[in-house]
Amino acid sequence: MALSHAILVAIAEMPCSGYDLSKRFAGSVGYFWYASQQQIYRELAKMEEQGYLSGTIVHQEGRPDKRLLTITEAGRELLCSWIATPTEVSPIKDDLLVKVFGGGQVSPSVLLRELQNHQNQHQVTLQTYRSIEAECFHQPVEVMPWDKRCRYLTLRNGIRYEESWLAWCEEAIAALNLETNVEANTNVEANTEVAVSRPS
Amino acid sequence: MALSHAILVAIAEMPCSGYDLSKRFAGSVGYFWYASQQQIYRELAKMEEQGYLSGTIVHQEGRPDKRLLTITEAGRELLCSWIATPTEVSPIKDDLLVKVFGGGQVSPSVLLRELQNHQNQHQVTLQTYRSIEAECFHQPVEVMPWDKRCRYLTLRNGIRYEESWLAWCEEAIAALNLETNVEANTNVEANTEVAVSRPS
């Protein structure tokens, strides 16, 4: 039970079709719980069967019919009791950290490229978040309605997360550059260096 | 291909048995790519079959025999080429953020409890990381050998990550408390409030 919760949260916020949901999962909820379209449809079918959602076919002008999904009372109860149940902090699964941990296997320059790659990506995401903040949340927190304030807090988390990554990228790149200055003279290829720089 | 990389990184750092590996996945590599014992053994079997690892039975004094796993040349090449291949930033999957996003469904006090719960957990983890930093990485970065420096950087990332979460928890709790002061008078239960506080 995890994707189902993200779906409940999204449908509770605003009823929509499976197709719309998968679109919404590209932003908002999707920023901290992504799921593919196929995953969403599969989960929706299960949740409707279990009575947490109910769907009604809506005839539309100028486009195919859609099944509008709304949260049922059972669904809302499930959602609320899940929110109220204490959970453990979600574990991290991060490619880059695995790479850096095993960085001893490759040359500093190889790692540096990846760090810069990720630095760029985090910069772009941060910009996106900042734009959303400026457009949707320009009013002071005190006057925001309760549910909007909640959504704003998740955005604030995203901003802090990206800032934290960027600060670390700076630190890591600086720590690597202490090494690459020396290495610049040797001028070796990534895979050659692998064998060379190995301490064994 | 993801758990396999974390395994390669760990075995490359130091050859060990499957049992030892699963122990090591409780700390170090496991901090950013956890896997259960069963998952590890399953993956190890596959990787040995594919020739990325080779295992030899080692007779031990005073304990059962073990299969010591070492990385092969093929394994090291796979690892190095994976590290050198640019990747996308790993997506976030976070329970708490889903909860906060859907916080409009429950009363501020329910959310507050969960925030404090997570705040405590992050404090504990940060303490752990700081202890490791003090014990294992007290020397200045400039004099650390290359591979040690890499491992240190992952720890630094962990420290920043926890600090960032803690700062956000503070902010979120403050934003919630603007609300709970008002709510304290009404004195309602979580599930009752759900129906009451709903804006629909």
Added chain:
DNA sequence: ACTAAATACTCACCTTGTTGAGTATAACGT
């Protein structure tokens, strides 16, 4: 009429992750 694109949804297969139990060896305490 034809094509491309957006909407709306489905099916099948495979890998990864989770749960829970089960086997065997040896040390250590009582």
Added chain:
DNA sequence: ACGTTATACTCAACAAGGTGAGTATTTAGT
């Protein structure tokens, strides 16, 4: 002798997630 703990590893079943293709409907451009 007996139970406990630590080491070392195995098996089975299922849920969750990822990949890729496929089917309609309707708009809009050429």
